[in-house]
Amino acid sequence: MDELELLKQDWKKQEAVLPRLSYEEIYQMILKKSSSIVKWIFIISILEFIVWASLDLIFRLTGLNSKIMNSSIEIFSFIGSLLSYTILLYFIIRFYINYKKIKTTDSTKVLMENILNTRKTVKNYIWVNLSFFGVLMISTTIYLLFFTNEFQGDTIEYTPIWIVIVSTLLVTIVFIGVIALFYRLIYGILTRKLKKNYKELERLEL
Amino acid sequence: MNKELEHSFVTNLEQNQNIVHKVCRIYTSDPDSHNDLFQEITIQLWKAYPKFRGEAKFSTWMYRVALNTAITLYRRTKRNLKTTDIDTVNFKIKAEEYDDEVEQQLKLMYAAVKELNDIEKALVFLYLEDKSYRDIAETMGISEVNARVKMNRVKTKLKKILNP
Numbered sequence: 022m023d024e025l026e027l028l029k030q031d032w033k034k035q036e037a038v039l040p041r042l043s044y045e046e047i048y049q050m051i052l053k054k055s056s057s058i059v060k061w062i063f064i065i066s067i068l069e070f071i072v073w074a075s076l077d078l079i080f081r082l083t084g085l086n087s088k089i090m091n092s093s094i095e096i097f098s099f100i101g102s103l104l105s106y107t108i109l110l111y112f113i114i115r116f117y118i119n120y121k122k123i124k125t126t127d128s129t130k131v132l133m134e135n136i137l138n139t140r141k142t143v144k145n146y147i148w149v150n151l152s153f154f155g156v157l158m159i160s161t162t163i164y165l166l167f168f169t170n171e172f173q174g175d176t177i178e179y180t181p182i183w184i185v186i187v188s189t190l191l192v193t194i195v196f197i198g199v200i201a202l203f204y205r206l207i208y209g210i211l212t213r214k215l216k217k218n219y220k221e222l223e224r225l226e227l
Numbered sequence: 228m229n230k231e232l233e234h235s236f237v238t239n240l241e242q243n244q245n246i247v248h249k250v251c252r253i254y255t256s257d258p259d260s261h262n263d264l265f266q267e268i269t270i271q272l273w274k275a276y277p278k279f280r281g282e283a284k285f286s287t288w289m290y291r292v293a294l295n296t297a298i299t300l301y302r303r304t305k306r307n308l309k310t311t312d313i314d315t316v317n318f319k320i321k322a323e324e325y326d327d328e329v330e331q332q333l334k335l336m337y338a339a340v341k342e343l344n345d346i347e348k349a350l351v352f353l354y355l356e357d358k359s360y361r362d363i364a365e366t367m368g369i370s371e372v373n374a375r376v377k378m379n380r381v382k383t384k385l386k387k388i389l390n391p
Contacts, residue, residue, distance in 0.1 A: 024332065024336050024385070024386075024389065025336075025351075025354070025382060025385065027329070027332065027333065027336070028336045028337070028340075028355065029354070029355050029357070031333050032355040032356075035249075035252075036249075039245055039248040039249065039252075040248055040261075041244065042241070042244055042265075043241070044237055044238070044241050047237050047241055047244070047269065048233070048237050050265075050266050051233065051236070051237065051269060051270065051273040053266060053270060054270070055267060055270040055271065055274070056267065057267060057271070057296070057301065057302070058299070058300050058301075058302055059300060061302075124275065124278075125271045125272075125274070125275050125291070125292045125296060125300070126275050126278065126279075126288065126291060126292060127295075127368070128291070128365065128366060128367060129295055129298055129299065129346075129349070129366065129368050130367060130368030130369060132299055132368075133298075133299055136299060211302075214302070214345075215299055217344075217345075218298055218299065218344070218345045218346055221344055221345070221346040221347075222346055222367070222369070
């Protein structure tokens, strides 16, 4: 193609008009912080871990937990905590391994795969957490309603069971919905370009 | 030790900064974005530098990190992307060096390259830098055959943009 050859010749000449930075200017640049996509994915994921861990802590500290504890479901709660911390630990390790794999010195394709894997791990973490929360919420309610005397107590005496069930369901759905939407937005914005480029590269392999 | 590393890195980059500027030229259209991308590439190069052991040429190693940053890591900070029409493509060519027709053709070519997607730009960039298909394939992580096929498609696409 003649035009591209023409461009190639001109490209070499362009070197003469490129900007030139001084030693000092470049030195100042290495002191600054990166604002790359990967860094943002990393920061947000760390925040997620903190948010979930502190939710758990608040749950315990506010006595909400002890109230449930009194309802003779210690084992239920213990298994729940054990499970959630195992999940957390597993994902922290996975996430760290993924993050370590991201190197700009890999080929473009490998680099993209590694970033998308990190992203996928975070996504899985969110879904596991949300489903865990949902199952816990619903099963705890059912347990309290049908297998204990909690709701035969003084305060909620006149609340019909169906209202308790429907409101629990509603709260759970809204909570999960809001969080899911929030994540979709954040990661959607962060990885849109990456995904597009990855698909483009994938197409090359066909 | 750290100072030594800093000094060797900055010296190396200062000498080879053309490569980074050229990547910025291909991927950005205004001076602010150019500087932003240059900054991000510099940080990524610096982060990877301790692992750079001189097994490849510094410049070869730079191509990879710079392109990877432009394609995968860089986020345009400005929301209001300026649309670049042909005249604003700021490649200053000395008027006396070309006749008008060639100059016009070049302007159109640069504008056409700007319309390509990020992956295609990378291919064109490496092609303009006179890299072999083997180098192109290795940098992108695709097979040599695919690099050739894709490059041909890019050429066709450029032709279509130029002669709609």
